[in-house]
Amino acid sequence: MNLKRFIPILIVVCVLGTCLVGISAMGQKEPKGGTQLLREEMTALEQAFGAIIDAVIFDNMGLIKPAIPPLRKAREKVEETISTGQKIKLPKNRGRFEEFVMLDDKFHEEFKALEKAAEAGEKKVVKDQTHKLFDACVVCHEKFRK
Ligand code: HEC
Numbered sequence: 001m002n003l004k005r006f007i008p009i010l011i012v013v014c015v016l017g018t019c020l021v022g023i024s025a026m027g028q029k030e031p032k033g034g035t036q037l038l039r040e041e042m043t044a045l046e047q048a049f050g051a052i053i054d055a056v057i058f059d060n061m062g063l064i065k066p067a068i069p070p071l072r073k074a075r076e077k078v079e080e081t082i083s084t085g086q087k088i089k090l091p092k093n094r095g096r097f098e099e100f101v102m103l104d105d106k107f108h109e110e111f112k113a114l115e116k117a118a119e120a121g122e123k124k125v126v127k128d129q130t131h132k133l134f135d136a137c138v139v140c141h142e143k144f145r146k
Contacts, residue, residue: 034081034088041074049133052114056130064118064126075108091146100144107136 051067054060081088087097110132117125 032077034078034086037074037077037081038088041071041078044071044074045137047071049137052126052130052133055118056127059123061118061121061123061126064115068115090144092144096143100140103136103140103143107133107140110136 114129
């Protein structure tokens with residue numbers, strides 16, 4: 001057989017192969033980036049915070065504990081990302097990432113204080129922490145969210 005006749009076939013096979021590899025790569029899920037993980041944490045935080053506000057206004061501390069686990073899970077993923085040195089792409093003031101991390105750490109410290117107070121049934125502390133946390137949402141959003 002004439003080798004020359006094979007060359008066009010070879011080219012077609014190569015082109016098709018490349019296309020197929022490309023298509024299958026598109027179908028694969030990319031690992032989640034830090035930005036997406038942060039948004040997931042924020043959504044979980046918003047939900048947990050809703051429960052916390054209910055707990056305060058309806059004077060029912062028992063609402064807080066069950067609202068925490070989804071937030072904790074989402075939070076852990078963000079912490080992991082940051083601890084591996086990956087910077088999350090912030091919508092605003094991206095260059096002030098260290099300040100963002102500081103605010104974030106402080107926020108979660110205050111959040112832990114709220115959790116502890118809720119478990120101990122210390123209503124006044126829960127109420128004060130709720131105010132503090134709410135202010136912290138606004139401060140961080142003003143700085144880092146568009
Ligand atoms: C340490 C900083 C920080 C704190 C504290 C913070 N946020 Fe955020 N939040 C952000 C940033 C940054 C974004 C924007 C993320 C993006 O769009 O890339 C955001 C986005 C959000 C979003 C939108 C998520 C989405 O899918 O686009 C919600 C909802 C939200 N935050 C709720 C809250 C609530 C509620 C609190 C307080 C209880 C809070 N955040 C506290 C930094 C913070």
